Amino acid sequence: MGFLQPLLHYSGHILAPFAIAWLVWRADWRRAGLVMVAANLVDLDHLLASPIFDPTRCSIGFHPLHTIYAAAAYAAMLLVPRWWVRAFGLGALWHLAVDWGDCAMTAAAL
Numbered sequence: 001m002g003f004l005q006p007l008l009h010y011s012g013h014i015l016a017p018f019a020i021a022w023l024v025w026r027a028d029w030r031r032a033g034l035v036m037v038a039a040n041l042v043d044l045d046h047l048l049a050s051p052i053f054d055p056t057r058c059s060i061g062f063h064p065l066h067t068i069y070a071a072a073a074y075a076a077m078l079l080v081p082r083w084w085v086r087a088f089g090l091g092a093l094w095h096l097a098v099d100w101g102d103c104a105m106t107a108a109a110l
Contacts, residue, residue, distance in 0.1 A: 039091025
């Protein structure tokens with residue numbers, strides 16, 4: 001796996017949301033970035049799996065909060081007229097995108 005995949009994965013979950021927030025909510029990017037990082041709470045659905053962590057398992061489509069139905073709910077959040085709901089929805093969609101990239105890298109390594 002090397003060091004590149006975990007570096008991309010964790011910086012995608014922690015650093016990139018602040019860059020996105022800066023682009024979208026420039027006046028209040030710090031708070032928006034924190035809300036986007038809080039969207040990583042969708043990973044709580046990993047607690048429902050056995051084992052909780054499997055480095056070869058793709059979370060997309062496996063865990064309930066990582067499905068197309070959940071993505072549709074996150075996309076619907078972008079229509080809510082409260083900035084923090086939109087920030088959470090965007091953060092959750094970004095989380096799924098980062099996890100999808102991680103799945104692609106894991107599949108390529110196998």
